[in-house]
Amino acid sequence: MRPITYSRAPDTDTAIAAVSSDPTSDFLAGGTTEVDLLRQNVLTPRRLVDINDLPLTGIEATPAGGLRIGSLARMSEVAAAPVVRERFPVIAQALELGASAQLRNMASMGGNLLQRVRCSYFRDAESPCNKREPGTGCSAIEGFSRGHAVLGTSEHCIATHPSDVAVALMALDATVHTQGAEGERSYAIDDFFLLPGNTPHREHPMAHGELITAIEVPAAPVARKSLYLKVRDRESYEFALASVAVALSLVDDTVADVRVALGGVATKPWRARRAEDFLIGAVAERVNFEQAARVELIEARPTAMNAFKVELARRAIVRALETLAGNGSPA
Numbered sequence: 001m002r003p004i005t006y007s008r009a010p011d012t013d014t015a016i017a018a019v020s021s022d023p024t025s026d027f028l029a030g031g032t033t034e035v036d037l038l039r040q041n042v043l044t045p046r047r048l049v050d051i052n053d054l055p056l057t058g059i060e061a062t063p064a065g066g067l068r069i070g071s072l073a074r075m076s077e078v079a080a081a082p083v084v085r086e087r088f089p090v091i092a093q094a095l096e097l098g099a100s101a102q103l104r105n106m107a108s109m110g111g112n113l114l115q116r117v118r119c120s121y122f123r124d125a126e127s128p129c130n131k132r133e134p135g136t137g138c139s140a141i142e143g144f145s146r147g148h149a150v151l152g153t154s155e156h157c158i159a160t161h162p163s164d165v166a167v168a169l170m171a172l173d174a175t176v177h178t179q180g181a182e183g184e185r186s187y188a189i190d191d192f193f194l195l196p197g198n199t200p201h202r203e204h205p206m207a208h209g210e211l212i213t214a215i216e217v218p219a220a221p222v223a224r225k226s227l228y229l230k231v232r233d234r235e236s237y238e239f240a241l242a243s244v245a246v247a248l249s250l251v252d253d254t255v256a257d258v259r260v261a262l263g264g265v266a267t268k269p270w271r272a273r274r275a276e277d278f279l280i281g282a283v284a285e286r287v288n289f290e291q292a293a294r295v296e297l298i299e300a301r302p303t304a305m306n307a308f309k310v311e312l313a314r315r316a317i318v319r320a321l322e323t324l325a326g327n328g329s330p331a
């Protein structure tokens with residue numbers, strides 16, 4: 001048995017100082033990732049610093065029409081907040097389609113962004129895995145890869161990013177605010193999640209001991225008409241095989257503004273910029289939605305086991321766009 005020290009930080013500075021000064025320590029929020037992986041010997045911290053007393057739970061509308069979510073706000077609280085449901089329904093839907101009610105009550109927004117991959121080789125604590133133990137190889141590439149990524153992969157890792165709400169936040173150009181030993185920082189969400197490349201063990205640019213304090217979503221009128229569509233093996237309590245966050249604004253029948261991001265198919269929450277570029281100014285009809293989906297998936301690199309995800313992602317994009325355009329059945 002490994003001994004673990006537990007302390008409850010009374011304020012933000014103490015929490016950051018405690019973790020920054022000790023490479024064997026981790027923050028503890030809801031614990032739904034951290035404790036799971038600790039029990040499985042995937043994470044081996046010697047010290048847990050509980051951050052649940054920190055004043056980081058607010059969910060506020062910003063004067064400019066955006067949203068600021070404290071990193072310790074629970075998934076269920078954010079999903080239920082009227083400002084989220086009115087201005088950014090895609091965020092509420094992505095949260096409600098994730099995990100289970102009990103988990104959503106425990107799990108924090110900061111912890112959600114930092115949850116770890118569901119790759120079984122990563123989680124068994126034994127198989128060669130470049131993410132868990134750099135340089136040991138990737139067991140999934142020649143192994144069981146049905147749930148793995150088809151976009152943003154490298155020869156060193158093909159694990160799918162698991163968060164649902166991160167996909168909605170990616171579509172909405174959110175910013176992740178942090179505080180660390182070096183002071184405060186802000187990351188555009190697209191820069192916050194790193195592609196695996198040669199360094200799959202690095203999933204974000206934060207230093208050890210850097211604390212996510214808030215997530216900010218800028219005003220986006222387009223988001224009032226937005227949707228999160230999640231395709232999975234069973235209807236609840238399951239991660240996405242493919243998911244899509246879409247926001248759409250039409251003038252007459254033409255696409256005036258659109259946001260598309262994908263989950264379940266990429267190594268990071270995937271902003272579908274090719275699809276967006278194709279759609280702006282196009283007539284909102286199925287043939288254009290299909291072409292947008294095709295151009296987005298053009299660089300997909302599936303394995304033999306997950307080739308079905310390419311078509312699944314294309315169909316999810318088309319269905320979500322059709323639903324928002326009023327041409328299709330509700331998702």
Ligand SMILES: Cc1cc2nc3c(=O)[nH]c(=O)nc-3n(C[C@H](O)[C@H](O)[C@H](O)COP(=O)(O)OP(=O)(O)OC[C@H]3O[C@@H](n4cnc5c(N)ncnc54)[C@H](O)[C@@H]3O)c2cc1C
Binds near residue numbers: 030107108110112213
């Ligand atoms: C059975 C199961 C099913 C799930 N299904 C889904 C799903 O369908 N969709 C989905 O999106 N998620 C799903 N999840 C993941 C779940 O949403 C995450 O485990 C949860 O959001 C993590 O939040 P937490 O507060 O419990 O984090 P913790 O477990 O406390 O922390 C997670 C990690 O983040 C670090 N951390 C936490 N907060 C901060 C912070 N503020 N700053 C810096 N570091 C921090 C911790 O040190 C740790 O490394 C599922 C989880 C389980 C167990």
Ligand code: SF4
Binds near residue numbers: 121132
């Ligand atoms: S896909 Fe990534 S997480 Fe899974 S075994 Fe390969 S390196 Fe590890």
